[in-house]
Amino acid sequence: MDSNGNYLFKVLVVGCCAAGKTCCIRKAVSNQFTTEYKTTIGVDFAAKTIKLRIKDKDVNVCIQFWDIAGQEYYSQLSRAYYKGAYGCFIVSDLTSDSLCQDIKTWKDEVKSKVMLPSSDEPVPTILLCNKIDLPKAKDIWERDETRQQIDSLQMDEVIATSAVTGQGLDEAMTLMAKKIIAKLEGKPQSGLSPIVIPLDEPEMQVKPKSCC
Incomplete structure (x- = not known):
């Protein structure tokens, strides 16, 4: 951390195909949805x-x-993409019939392969239960059974989100940043030092070629 307090953290975004990963990123970064x-x-x-x-x-x-493809075909490439990450968002589709199994699959993937740089500690992982704007998804989210099943997976945080309305996305990013910084406190700078960026560094824009 420099005197101006500027950080750059690589954060993975993973989840099954069509869960809405890229749509969530696009909404969070540029307030766009397609x-x-x-x-x-x-x-x-x-x-x-x-x-x-x-x-x-x-x-x-x-x-x-880092928006990682959800198809099984690309899972063999994922380990290279995971290197250097400080956090991870798992995006799930609340309307999926395999919701909890999908979440568990990705949590196990992240837990086994993604550690803080130069450390054996797991990265902060936040679950985004996406598509909350849909009536079916909202109904599923509000069921006690659903919440109990998700709670049993012991995620760091669980947030209901919508790539359409933007619900929960700002909260998720703020929580992620705070959790990463909390993890870094007290760590040797040689082992866990984030990249310092200029205050006026322009933001990258999400690529328009894909949305989920």
Whole structure:
């Protein structure tokens, strides 16, 4: 952390195909949403800078999203993409018949392969239960059975989100930034040192080629 409080953190965005990963990123970064669906191939990138107040000091955090393809075909490539990550969003589709199994699959994937750089500690992982704007999804989210099943998976945080309305996305990014910084506190700078960026570094825009 420099005297101006500027950070850049690589954060993974994973989940099954069509869960809405790229749509959530696009909404969070550029406040855009499209119903056009194109599958992400390999990995896409985007970034957004948020401002936090931590311990009476203003902190600027640039979150660099790595949008990882959800298809099984690309799972063999994922380990290379995971390297250097400081956090992970798991995006799930609330309307999926295999909701809890999908979440568990990705949680196990992240837990087994993604550690903080130069560390054996797991990265902060936040679950985004997406498509809450849909009546069916909202009904499923509000069921006690659903919440109990999700709670049993012991995610760091669980947030209901919508790539259409933007619900929960700002909250998720703020929580992620705070959790990463909390993890870094007290760690040797040689082992866990985030990249420092200039205050006026322009944000990258999400690529228009894919949305989910």
